Amino acid sequence: MTAGTxxxxxxxxxxxxxxxxxxxxxxxxxxxxxxxxxxxxxVAGLLVVGxxxxxxxxxxxxxxxxxxxxxxxxxCTSPLGPGGEAVTDDYYLVHQPLGTDGxxxxxxxxxxxxxxxxxxxxxxxxxxxxxxxxxxxxxxxxAGHGVRMQWDYTQDTPGLAGAVGPASxxxxxxxxxxxxxxxxxxxxxxxxxxxxxxxxxGLPSVAQAGLFAASPDxxxxxxxxxxxxxxxxxxxxxxxxFDHVMxxxxxxxxxxxxxxxxxxxxxxxxxxGGPGAPSPDGYRRSGGGYSVTGSGDxxxxxxxxxxxxxxxxIGTFAGLIAVIxxxxxxxxxxxxxxxxxxxxxxxxxxxxxxxxxALVLGTITFVVGLPAAWAAQLIGEPMERSRGIFIDxxxxxxxxxxxxxxxxxxAVAAVLAVAVGALLRRGAAAVTAVIVVIVLPYFFAGPLAVxxxxxxxxxxxxxxxxxxxxxxxxxxxxQVTSQYTPxxxxxxxxxxxxxxxxxxxxxxxxxxxxxxxRRRDA
Amino acid sequence: xxxxxxxxxxxxxxxxxxxxxxTGWVVLAAVGVTVGVSAGVAAAVRCxxxxxxxxxxxxxxxxxxxxxxxxxxxxxxxxxxxxxxxxxxxxxxxxxxxxxxxxxxAAVVSVIxxxxxxxxxxxxxxxxxxxLPGNGIGPAHGYPAVSLGDGPVLRAAAGSVLYxxxxxxxxxxxxxAVRDSAAAxxxxxxxxxxxxxxxxxxxxxxLDRHIQQIGPMTAGLAVQATTxxxxxxxxxxxxxxxxxxxxxxAMLAGxxxxxxxxx
Numbered sequence: 177m178t179a180g181t182x183x184x185x186x187x188x189x190x191x192x193x194x195x196x197x198x199x200x201x202x203x204x205x206x207x208x209x210x211x212x213x214x215x216x217x218x219v220a221g222l223l224v225v226g227x228x229x230x231x232x233x234x235x236x237x238x239x240x241x242x243x244x245x246x247x248x249x250x251x252c253t254s255p256l257g258p259g260g261e262a263v264t265d266d267y268y269l270v271h272q273p274l275g276t277d278g279x280x281x282x283x284x285x286x287x288x289x290x291x292x293x294x295x296x297x298x299x300x301x302x303x304x305x306x307x308x309x310x311x312x313x314x315x316x317x318x319a320g321h322g323v324r325m326q327w328d329y330t331q332d333t334p335g336l337a338g339a340v341g342p343a344s345x346x347x348x349x350x351x352x353x354x355x356x357x358x359x360x361x362x363x364x365x366x367x368x369x370x371x372x373x374x375x376x377x378g379l380p381s382v383a384q385a386g387l388f389a390a391s392p393d394x395x396x397x398x399x400x401x402x403x404x405x406x407x408x409x410x411x412x413x414x415x416x417x418f419d420h421v422m423x424x425x426x427x428x429x430x431x432x433x434x435x436x437x438x439x440x441x442x443x444x445x446x447x448x449g450g451p452g453a454p455s456p457d458g459y460r461r462s463g464g465g466y467s468v469t470g471s472g473d474x475x476x477x478x479x480x481x482x483x484x485x486x487x488x489x490i491g492t493f494a495g496l497i498a499v500i501x502x503x504x505x506x507x508x509x510x511x512x513x514x515x516x517x518x519x520x521x522x523x524x525x526x527x528x529x530x531x532x533x534a535l536v537l538g539t540i541t542f543v544v545g546l547p548a549a550w551a552a553q554l555i556g557e558p559m560e561r562s563r564g565i566f567i568d569x570x571x572x573x574x575x576x577x578x579x580x581x582x583x584x585x586x587a588v589a590a591v592l593a594v595a596v597g598a599l600l601r602r603g604a605a606a607v608t609a610v611i612v613v614i615v616l617p618y619f620f621a622g623p624l625a626v627x628x629x630x631x632x633x634x635x636x637x638x639x640x641x642x643x644x645x646x647x648x649x650x651x652x653x654x655q656v657t658s659q660y661t662p663x664x665x666x667x668x669x670x671x672x673x674x675x676x677x678x679x680x681x682x683x684x685x686x687x688x689x690x691x692x693x694r695r696r697d698a
Numbered sequence: 699x700x701x702x703x704x705x706x707x708x709x710x711x712x713x714x715x716x717x718x719x720x721t722g723w724v725v726l727a728a729v730g731v732t733v734g735v736s737a738g739v740a741a742a743v744r745c746x747x748x749x750x751x752x753x754x755x756x757x758x759x760x761x762x763x764x765x766x767x768x769x770x771x772x773x774x775x776x777x778x779x780x781x782x783x784x785x786x787x788x789x790x791x792x793x794x795x796x797x798x799x800x801x802x803x804a805a806v807v808s809v810i811x812x813x814x815x816x817x818x819x820x821x822x823x824x825x826x827x828x829x830l831p832g833n834g835i836g837p838a839h840g841y842p843a844v845s846l847g848d849g850p851v852l853r854a855a856a857g858s859v860l861y862x863x864x865x866x867x868x869x870x871x872x873x874x875a876v877r878d879s880a881a882a883x884x885x886x887x888x889x890x891x892x893x894x895x896x897x898x899x900x901x902x903x904x905l906d907r908h909i910q911q912i913g914p915m916t917a918g919l920a921v922q923a924t925t926x927x928x929x930x931x932x933x934x935x936x937x938x939x940x941x942x943x944x945x946x947x948a949m950l951a952g953x954x955x956x957x958x959x960x961x
Contacts, residue, residue, distance in 0.1 A: 212881075227892075233901030482901035490899040494892055501884035508880060512782045603782075603880030604774050608767050611887045616764060619891055620739075623898040626760055631742040663898045 199523045199532040206506075207536060213502050217540060220498035220586070221548035227491030228552040233482035235564040253566050254477055255309030255438075257329040258377070261650075262479070262568040264392075265308035265329075266438030266472025268457040271386030274302060278425015279351040280385045282418045283365060284317050287340050289391055289414035289469075294320030295657055296391035298416030298468060299348050302357050303384050304376065308438045313357035313374040314388065314474070315348040317416070323348070324655070325359035327374035329476045332655040335361040335371040352425065355379050365420070385423060386432065387459070389414050389470035392657060411471050413457070419465030434459050438472055475656045479568040479649075480664035485575060486649045487665075488556025489549050489582050493618075497611060499545075499586050503537050503593035504606035511601045516698045526693045530598055534591045534686060541590040545583030553579065570649050577671060581646030584675060589614055592640065592682040598689035613681075617641035622662035633668040640681045642667070645674025707793050707802035715776065715806050724772045725810060728862075729818045732765030736822035740829040752835050754844050755854045755924040758826025762858050762919065765818055766865045770886045773807045773869035777952075778879030786961045796957045800874060804949065807866040815862035819855050850924035857921030857938055864938070864945045865890075868914065871948025875955050889944070890915040907931045914944040 207213055235252035257263040274280070280300050287298055299316030313327035315335070323335030323346055340346045347362040358373040395409035423430065436457055459468045481487060510516040523529050553575075560567055570578075589610065597606040617639040621632035636642050645667035652660040660666035667674055715721050739760040743752065777800075780786040793799050827844040835841050846852050868889075873882035893913025897906040910916040910931040920930050920937030927933070932940065 212878075216881075227896055230896060230900050230905075231902075232905045481899065487899070487901075490896070493895050494888065497884050497888045497892070501880050505878070505880045603878070604771050604778060604883045607880045607883045608771050608887065611884070611891070612764065612767055615887075615891050615895075616767075619895060620763070623894045624760075624763065626739060626757060627742055628744045663895075 195523075195525075196528055196532065199528050200536060202519075202523070203529075203532045203536040207540065210509075213506065216498055216502035216505075217544050220495040220502070220541075221544045223498055224489065224491040224495035224545065224548040224582075224586075225552045225555065227494045228488040228556045229559065231482055231487055231490075231556070231560065233560075233563070233565065235483075235566065251477070251483060251566050252564050254568070255307075256569070257309050257476065258311040259328060259330060260569055260571070261330065262477040262566065263309055263329045264438075264473045264475050264477055265310070266436075267388050267390035267474050268459065268468055268470030269301065269303075269306060269384070269386050269388045269435050269437050270432050270459045270466060270468055271303075271306065271384040271435065272423060272430035272432055273426050274352060274383045274385035274423070275425045275427070276354055276381050277352060278385070278423070279349060280424075281347065281349040281420070281422045282387060283345050283347050283420040284340050284416055284418055285342050285345045285465075286417045287317055287319060287414060288416075289319075289412065291391075291394050291410075291412040292319040292414055293392050293394055293412055293657065294318065295473070295475075295655060296320075296412065296414040297324070297326075297474070298389040298414055298470070299387070300350055301386060301388045301474075302350050302352055302376075302379075304379055306384060306435045306437050311376040311379060312474070313350060313359065313376060315350055315359040315361060315371065316388075317346050317348070319414070321655075323361045323371070325372040325374075326474070326655065327357070327372075328376065329474065330651075330653065331374065332653075333359075333372035335359070335369070336363060347420075350385070352379075352383070352385075385426070387416075387418050387421070387466055387468050388437075388474075389416050389457075389468040390472045390474055391470065392473040392475070395659075413469060413471045415467055415469040417462075417465060417467045419463070421466060432459075432466075436470075473656075476650075476653055477568055478653065478656055478658040478660070478666075480659055482560060483565050483567055484649055484665050485553070485557070485567055485570050486578055486647045487560065488552040489578065489647060491552060492549075492582050492585065492644075492647070493615060495545070495548065496586060496589055496614065499541055499590050500593045500610045500614075501607050503541070503590040504597040504610065505603055506537055507533055507594050507597040508601060508603040508606055511698070512603070520698050527690045530594075530686070530690050530693055533598075534594050537594055538587040538591045542583045542587035545586040546580065549579045549582040568650065574649060578647050578649060581671065581675060585643045585646055585678065588643065588675070588678050588682050589640070592678070592685060595682060595685040595689040598693055599685065614640045614643070614678075618644055618662060632662075636662060636668050636674075638677070640678045642669050642674040643678035645669045646671045648674075703793070703795065704798055704802070707795075707798045708805060710789075710793065711776075711799075711802040711806045715810065718779075720775070721772070721810070724768060724775075725814045728765050728768035728772070728814045729821070731768060732761035732818035733821045733825060734761065735764045736761035737825040737829060740826045741833070743830070743835065744833055752841070753923060753925045754826060754830050754835050754841050755823070755848075755851045756922045757830065757835070758823050758844050759819065759854060759858050759922050761818065761822050762861065762922070763915075765815075766862060766890065766915070767887060769811050769814065769862050769866050770869040770883060770890075772810065773866040774873040774879050774882045774886065776803050776807055776873070777870060778873045778877070778882055781877045781961075782879060790961050797953055800870075800949070800953050800956055804867055804870055807870050808863045811863040811866040812859055815859035818862075819858045823851070823855060848924070853934060854922045854924055857934060858919075860938060861918050861921060861941065864918065864941045865914075867945040868941070868948045871945065871950070871952035874952030875948070889913075911937075912940065914941045917941060 254262040296319040297316040301314035303312035304310040317340040322337040349360040359371040360368040391412040391414035618641045897909035917937040918941030921934040
């Protein structure tokens with residue numbers, strides 16, 4: 177007699193929720209009474225915690241002022257911006273006080289420098305103070321992205337396009353009205369366009385307004401292989417020429433003063449100009465105008481690896497493999513032992529059996545994964561800090577999203593493994609298939625570093641590996657050039673969208689498995 | 699006499715491998731995914747302006763990263779499948795010298811891995827040779843054409859085939875030790891893929907290098923490099939030696955447990 181004849185009409189099956197709960201209880205009993213599976217889950221939790229403790233980076237270990245940026249270590253300290261995020265705030269400022277109502281207007285005629293970067297910037301700024309991390313709003317010309325208005329480190333709005341030059345000067349204006357700063361730009365000084373408006377909470381009644389210049393560090397990746405790349409990098413410098421400088425709203429007889437904001441802090445920023453710089457940062461009066469030279473950046477820090485709050489949960493990969501093994505065995509062992517025929521005889525509604533298995537294992541994995549991720553963070557962060565590493569803070573919801581998301585990622589992957597196991601009925605094949613679709617795309621897009629960025633991004637959009645985006649702690653800022661790679665914790669999809677891709681695949685395979693389970697003899 | 703029994707064991711294992719339908723499919727899959735991924739990566743790589751430090755042979759052989767998983771499944775199934783069905787007890791009753799059984803399985807797995815590997819590697823190199831020049835990585839841009847007449851390329855090709863055979867032995871040893879296909883493949887793939895991921899995450903160049911030197915995949919696939927040998931964490935043949943040590947340790951553990959334990 178084959179098992180197929182065991183199928184009974186639906187009407188004869190136990191009805192109501194009691195039926196499903198009984199199946200769930202049966203599956204839970206199966207799980208907790210197989211020692212290997214329980215041990216496997218505990219191992220998964222320990223791997224999530226343990227691998228994260230292998231981190232050995234030290235702050236500033238490789239990142240001197242002019243050390244290669246690509247292999248640069250995490251920073252030892254960093255100022256915090258008004259939003260609570262770590263920021264780079266190194267630039268040269270020529271400033272004078274500004275009252276609650278006033279404005280500053282300039283014409284920028286050129287921007288030159290050594291190794292100008294696309295986001296090298298110069299222009300006018302209204303800042304709460306010259307202390308790093310102060311609230312600010314600025315209108316600027318950039319080397320490669322036209323006129324921009326930026327404020328409070330993370331905000332960026334485009335203005336006039338095109339590069340600045342003697343033939344195409346750019347007029348910039350900031351108007352302060354209380355806490356609100358509005359930026360305008362113009363190509364001729366007569367027709368002005370409003371670019372954006374920023375409200376800087378708590379801007380003091382006497383702020384600083386002035387001319388600034390900054391140029392971020394450059395990095396050239398010359399080769400990449402498994403586990404990283406090598407490259408060269410260092411500080412750069414931008415010099416901008418200003419004229420038609422008009423500042424209104426300051427105390428009478430306000431005098432311009434030069435300040436190297438940030439000075440020595442930040443990630444490799446060199447307020448005083450690197451040894452390779454042709455001249456130190458500073459400003460000169462020339463004719464009726466000014467020329468300001470500066471290096472560094474006014475931007476959010478984009479943490480990479482250590483220094484990221486997601487670093488302690490790097491063990492997710494190791495835990496994931498253990499979870500996948502247990503989850504696949506949870507169903508394939510039934511086929512191997514023939515137990516599946518007993519299971520289906522006891523509970524003829526096969527879809528329910530699969531649903532119960534998925535529910536039980538997903539729940540168990542989540543319940544193991546959440547404390548594991550939490551423990552990894554509780555142990556890992558103090559360890560990082562004890563090595564002097566500055567960890568860029570994130571908001572509590574983000575922290576919660578990373579921890580709960582890690583547990584959810586493990587749980588959904590477990591359900592996917594159950595579904596693939598039901599479909600393939602073979603433990604080795606199911607485990608391999610799931611590892612290949614979740615871990616391998618990450619490996620190809622990240623550490624292997626052979627695919628061009630475009631192809632790597634697609635791999636992390638369409639495969640279940642997209643789910644690792646749930647662990648991305650910091651946004652990738654278009655206005656900051658950085659190594660936005662998966663191994664640094666940056667993914668092409670938004671966090672929940674990434675997890676949704678894994679959920680979509682899981683739902684698809686689960687549906688397919690349920691269909692096949694019903695149509696095929698066990 | 700013992701020679702005769704060894705031959706018998708070999709014949710028995712070969713017959714098993716030959717008559718299981720899945721063997722053919724797995725070999726086909728190993729070749730298919732290796733060539734497919736190699737060709738896909740070769741088609742995706744771009745170096746329009748020249749001057750990127752790409753390694754044509756290594757790119758052409760990228761598919762091994764996936765193909766090895768299929769070879770591992772094959773090897774794991776060779777022994778895990780017997781434990782799953784209880785066949786192992788018949789096998790050991792018929793051939794009480796358990797190490798001979800394991801040795802015969804090792805020989806069969808190696809032969810299949812080498813055969814599948816040779817086809818996969820040659821096809822992958824051919825695909826790379828045809829595709830890469832169109833993406834700016836060819837003789838026109840100062841890169842050598844992918845050719846087996848080139849010493850390092852020949853070493854990369856032969857090394858990749860040997861690599862697959864060693865992965866087979868590593869998987870066989872692990873599967874014999876843990877006696878369960880799913881757990882064994884999880885351990886093997888964890889050993890292979892986790893080292894580079896963890897290495898990239900430790901955030902310390904020195905430690906990362908050491909992790910790559912001891913990882914079975916990161917060390918073993920150093921044999922594929924044909925350019926920039928001085929930047930490798932470990933030399934090509936030394937790297938393959940590291941993998942051989944892993945495989946030997948796994949086989950030793952599997953062999954000891956097999957002969958000491960009830961089946």
